[in-house]
Amino acid sequence: MWSNFLSASIFYLIALVSIIFAILSVTLKNMFHSALALIVMLLGVAAVYIYLDAEFLALVQVLIYVGAIMTLVIFAIMLTAEIYNKNIKRQNRQKLISLIIASSMAGFLIFVLSRFKAQGGVSFFEPLTLAMIGKELLTKYVLPFELISIILLAALVGSAAISKKE
Amino acid sequence: MIPLSHYLILSAILFSIGLYGVFTRRSAIGILLSLEIMLNAVNINFVAFAKFMAPQALTGQIFVIFTIGVAAASTVVGLAIIVAIYHNYKTIFVDEIDVMKW
Numbered sequence: 411m412w413s414n415f416l417s418a419s420i421f422y423l424i425a426l427v428s429i430i431f432a433i434l435s436v437t438l439k440n441m442f443h444s445a446l447a448l449i450v451m452l453l454g455v456a457a458v459y460i461y462l463d464a465e466f467l468a469l470v471q472v473l474i475y476v477g478a479i480m481t482l483v484i485f486a487i488m489l490t491a492e493i494y495n496k497n498i499k500r501q502n503r504q505k506l507i508s509l510i511i512a513s514s515m516a517g518f519l520i521f522v523l524s525r526f527k528a529q530g531g532v533s534f535f536e537p538l539t540l541a542m543i544g545k546e547l548l549t550k551y552v553l554p555f556e557l558i559s560i561i562l563l564a565a566l567v568g569s570a571a572i573s574k575k576e
Numbered sequence: 577m578i579p580l581s582h583y584l585i586l587s588a589i590l591f592s593i594g595l596y597g598v599f600t601r602r603s604a605i606g607i608l609l610s611l612e613i614m615l616n617a618v619n620i621n622f623v624a625f626a627k628f629m630a631p632q633a634l635t636g637q638i639f640v641i642f643t644i645g646v647a648a649a650s651t652v653v654g655l656a657i658i659v660a661i662y663h664n665y666k667t668i669f670v671d672e673i674d675v676m677k678w
Binding site for chain 1: 608610649
């Protein structure tokens, strides 16, 4: 009972931290700070994956998002954005209307989802292991798996071709 | 045990924050960062539904792996385009890059 309460409260703490850092990430003036806030939010999402018994996805999240993509994004920020110029406006004029649209969408979704009662919700089965994921990935889902490697190769070649100076 | 709807509410809030970021950011990199928030919200939805609705099927988790791969590819190409635009126009603010409008 006590450990249930503890794990639930840690989940809500993680959710709160993720939401706060997501808000910081979309509102901070300095783009570099915004990327750092996004890293905290991505780690929070990895913790949520652990709560959902998806340890492999948490690992992938930390490795790919926090390790690779955010490094690349920070690299691009260093190459392009004038991060130290305080006089540049960072947000456009649609702030109020976007706030209205986004918050009304969030309110509507929360209203609908809080009345939603799941039928399933049993988790007495044995947990899904990494070996099962690997087996499925190379037997049932082998075609999408090969397709995604082609997509990644195309992205690699394409980004090198786009960003080189002619 | 946290109910399914709380995961979905967390995902909805994160998605709305990302939407606000996409609407308001002037910098193209900021828009990409907000897109990452939205993609992560969608991934939480996938895993939560997979755990609560079909706990013995791996479809949800495998789909999230593919989503992360495609998101990585799109982010890489987007950043390459942003760097190329910065080389040519010396700006990455999307309201100043208007050569293809009008």
